[in-house]
Amino acid sequence: MAATSWEDSVKSLKGVILDMCGVLYDAGEDGGTPIPGSVEAVKRLRASDLKLRFCTNETQATREKFVAKLQRMGFEISVSEVFSPAPAAVAILKERGLRPHLLVHDDVVPEFDHVEKTNPNCVVIGDAAEKFSYQNLNTAFRVLIGLEDPVLFSLGRGKYYKEDDGLNLDVGVYMKALEYACDVEAEVIGKPAPMFFQKVLDDMGIPSHEAHR
Amino acid sequence: MAATSWEDSVKSLKGVILDMCGVLYDAGEDGGTPIPGSVEAVKRLRASDLKLRFCTNETQATREKFVAKLQRMGFEISVSEVFSPAPAAVAILKERGLRPHLLVHDDVVPEFDHVEKTNPNCVVIGDAAEKFSYQNLNTAFRVLIGLEDPVLFSLGRGKYYKEDDGLNLDVGVYMKALEYACDVEAEVIGKPAPMFFQKVLDDMGIPSHEAHR
Numbered sequence: 001m002a003a004t005s006w007e008d009s010v011k012s013l014k015g016v017i018l019d020m021c022g023v024l025y026d027a028g029e030d031g032g033t034p035i036p037g038s039v040e041a042v043k044r045l046r047a048s049d050l051k052l053r054f055c056t057n058e059t060q061a062t063r064e065k066f067v068a069k070l071q072r073m074g075f076e077i078s079v080s081e082v083f084s085p086a087p088a089a090v091a092i093l094k095e096r097g098l099r100p101h102l103l104v105h106d107d108v109v110p111e112f113d114h115v116e117k118t119n120p121n122c123v124v125i126g127d128a129a130e131k132f133s134y135q136n137l138n139t140a141f142r143v144l145i146g147l148e149d150p151v152l153f154s155l156g157r158g159k160y161y162k163e164d165d166g167l168n169l170d171v172g173v174y175m176k177a178l179e180y181a182c183d184v185e186a187e188v189i190g191k192p193a194p195m196f197f198q199k200v201l202d203d204m205g206i207p208s209h210e211a212h213r
Numbered sequence: 214m215a216a217t218s219w220e221d222s223v224k225s226l227k228g229v230i231l232d233m234c235g236v237l238y239d240a241g242e243d244g245g246t247p248i249p250g251s252v253e254a255v256k257r258l259r260a261s262d263l264k265l266r267f268c269t270n271e272t273q274a275t276r277e278k279f280v281a282k283l284q285r286m287g288f289e290i291s292v293s294e295v296f297s298p299a300p301a302a303v304a305i306l307k308e309r310g311l312r313p314h315l316l317v318h319d320d321v322v323p324e325f326d327h328v329e330k331t332n333p334n335c336v337v338i339g340d341a342a343e344k345f346s347y348q349n350l351n352t353a354f355r356v357l358i359g360l361e362d363p364v365l366f367s368l369g370r371g372k373y374y375k376e377d378d379g380l381n382l383d384v385g386v387y388m389k390a391l392e393y394a395c396d397v398e399a400e401v402i403g404k405p406a407p408m409f410f411q412k413v414l415d416d417m418g419i420p421s422h423e424a425h426r
Contacts, residue, residue: 134345138382141373145380159394160354167358169351169394176393177386181372 009212015051015204017197018042021058021161024075028164031069039074046076051204054082055197057156057190059126059171060105063087083200085155085190086111089124091199092189098151100124101143103136103174122151125178127158127171137174144182152178156190222425228264228417230410231255234271234374237288241377244282252287259289264417267295268410270369270403272339272384273318276300296413298368298403299324302337304412305402311364313337314356316349316387335364338391340371340384350387357395365391369403 018024024042025032045052054077058066063086067079086108093100099116102109104126112124123144128136144150158170175186190196201208231237237255238245258265267290271279276299280292299321306313312329315322317339325337336357341349357363371383388399403409414421 128347130347132347132350134341134343134382137345138380141382141386142379145373160358166355167351169347169354169390173354173390173394177382177390180389181382181386 013050014206014210015053016045017053017055017200017204018045019191020054020056020070024054025070025073027161032073034073034075042075042077051206052081053200053204055191055200056082056084057127057158058084059086059108059155059190060129061107062110065107083196083203085196086126088196088199089153089155089189090115092153093122093124098122100153101140103128103131103140104155105129105131121147122153123178124153124155125171125174126155128174129168132169132174137177141178141181144178144184150182150184152182152184152186154186154188157186157188157192226263227419227423228266229258230266230268230413230417231258232404233267233269233283237267238283238286240374245286247286247288255288255290264419265294266413266417268404268413269295269297270340270371271297272299272321272368272403273342274320275323278320296409296416298409299339301409301412302366302368302402303328305366306335306337311335313366314353315339316341316344316353317368318342318344334360335366336391337366337368338384338387339368341387342381345382345387350390354391354394357391357397363395363397365395365397365399367399367401370399370401370405 021027023035024038025034056066063079063082063084066084067077067082070077090112093115099118099120099122100112101120101123102112102117104124105128108126120143123140125140144152154171154175156170157172157175159172160167160170179186198208201211234240236248237251238247269279276292276295276297279297280290280295283290303325306328312331312333312335313325314333314336315325315330317337318341321339333356336353338353357365367384367388369383370385370388372385373380373383392399411421414424
């Protein structure tokens with residue numbers, strides 16, 4: 001798209017996908033604070049003809065809880081507009097008939113309520129934070145290494161994120177740990193996996209060849 | 214050394230370096246059990262003219278405790294003959310004027326008693342097992358990412374080891390996690406690092422060009 005000028009691109013825009021943490025709000029122990037101007041920016045986008053979706057690798061809460069938090073901050077946003085890794089993972093698991101062993105944050109477990117989990121044949125890890133104990137990681141490892149065809153899904157591949165008290169390790173670090181332990185390559189669900197953005201484009205009805213970064 | 218026959222090699226042998234876990238004994242919750250024939254084999258080697266040393270990546274105990282365990286199993290072995298990563302790490306830290314933040318098993322901490330640890334400028338990880346909590350790994354990560362020149366030492370690079378109740382994740386997995394988080398490459402101390410074996414050869418007075426695997 002190098003031949004197209006920025007002005008022409010803007011004129012032909014059909015929709016916008018917004019990142020959230022670090023773009024709309026900054027994370028923090030109190031749930032975070034909106035970045036100045038961002039509430040108004042979302043309002044203006046909504047008043048335009050542009051289609052609007054939100055993308056996050058948030059895997060410490062269900063979308064419902066996450067969206068409620070953003071609404072409290074003043075954002076006009078609904079659950080159906082938000083794309084996060086957990087629902088995408090659920091869709092993939094069902095498509096492929098996979099039963100996950102979960103190592104995810106307690107608050108995101110409900111997203112997997114209707115997924116068969118007995119006798120697991122894959123492992124799904126998310127940003128489990130404190131739940132990334134030695135014992136829990138070892139249990140996930142034992143499931144994975146015991147599979148004839150080990151399948152590991154990682155909800156994102158982030159290294160770390162910033163909170164009020166400093167930097168915190170993200171799910172990608174534990175993905176690397178399990179990849180090394182079991183000689184596997186994880187399938188990443190969430191940003192920056194192209195498949196993840198494709199689902200958002202599909203939902204907006206925009207062909208991928210019309211997408212810009 | 215392809216031109217040298219095995220028989221000639223044996224005749225010219227000056228010493229033997231023995232691995233320990235999985236060679237002399239099998240690990241287990243009760244401290245492990247000697248592998249049949251191994252106590253006698255060590256006895257025969259000791260009765261020969263061969264120099265004898267022992268090599269282990271054991272980092273869940275001080276050498277003193279570890280050797281006492283093997284003596285209880287019936288092995289003729291003394292502390293000065295055993296090479297493990299922790300004392301090698303202490304030597305390197307002192308050589309390079311480094312002050313470690315330690316993430317190692319409680320039982321191996323005493324090996325580092327005489328090492329300056331305030332205001333750390335490197336991180337040392339060992340097989341910390343249950344101590345590999347999210348919080349402890351995050352603390353080590355914060356130290357490392359906060360350094361202008363991050364230095365990470367890993368006491369071994371093992372993926373996992375077998376105990377009575379199943380497989381357990383080893384230090385290498387957490388090494389990979391921190392390497393990814395901080396974009397660094399760890400310096401491995403212990404098997405299979407050549408530097409580690411070199412120290413054993415030095416102690417035996419055997420030039421490295423005479424070494425066989």
